[in-house]
Amino acid sequence: MYNNSRNIINEHEELLSLKNGNEHAFEIIYNRYSLSIYRRLIQMVKIENVAEELTQDVFVKIWEKRHLIDPDQLFFSYLNKIAANLVVDFYRKVSRDERLKKSIADISTKMEEPLDFKIIHEEDISIIQKAIKNLPTQQQNVYELCKIEGHTYEEASRLLGISTATINNHIVRATKSLKNYLNKNYHLVLIIFFISGVR
Known part of the structure; x- marks a missing residue:
């Protein structure tokens, strides 16, 4: 993580630029955090292609909702909350779609640690x-x-x-x-x- 004061100041400026629609700032933030978010998501859903899609969805939401970014708040925590909400949405979708549920279940049975499907409201x-x-x-x-x-x-x-x-x-x-x-x-x-x- 970015603990020294110089990095904190730089990120604050990058987040302000991102909030104002700067695509280069968005690219910097994406490159900095996308791998960490992917690793977090793979822990949560256990399936690589799902984690990859959700990672992209996290940053799509960041761009779409960039006006809501608070540069004074811990940005990684904000990313994790978005990721968690997307996982909730994913499981809700699975619970409603029998074909998707079967498809994911088939993948799960081939894993060393099968995924235990959960429904959350x-x-x-x-x-x-x-x-x-x-x-x-x-x-x-x-x-x-x-x-x-x-x-x-x-x-x-x-x-x-x-x-x-x-x-x-x-x-x-x-x-x-x-x-x-x-x-x-x-x-x-x-x-x-x-x-x-x-x-």
Whole structure:
């Protein structure tokens, strides 16, 4: 990530240019973040061509909604939120389209770790958010940084001043607590974004 002050200033200027419709600034931002977003999406959907398409969709939305960009906010977190919303939309589409569901299921059966299809609705998202709020404060902080905002364990370690091993322990415990809470309180399954990627 871009931690020194010079890079932060440069990105701020690039985001302002992008917001004003500068295509070169958009290209710089795309080249900087597209691989990280793709890696995040491949964790979430597990299928390469789907992750590639969703990555492109993320940056199409960035361009289309560039007037909404806030250069003073952490841009990578903004990208991750867009990516997460697109994954939600993808699973909703799968749930409504039997042909697509079968096609993805066929791909899934050939994978070492088959994809577990999940359906999520707006009310489910609020339930998930409530479950996260019930976590102990430090677990909640770590989970939101790593699983919601997409920070690496190393970045979360620097931000919170704790070791990466402690970060890992918090993620494992938080994920277990979330699963137990949701299984106990709701007939709900989560999309892979919320339950995958535990190290």
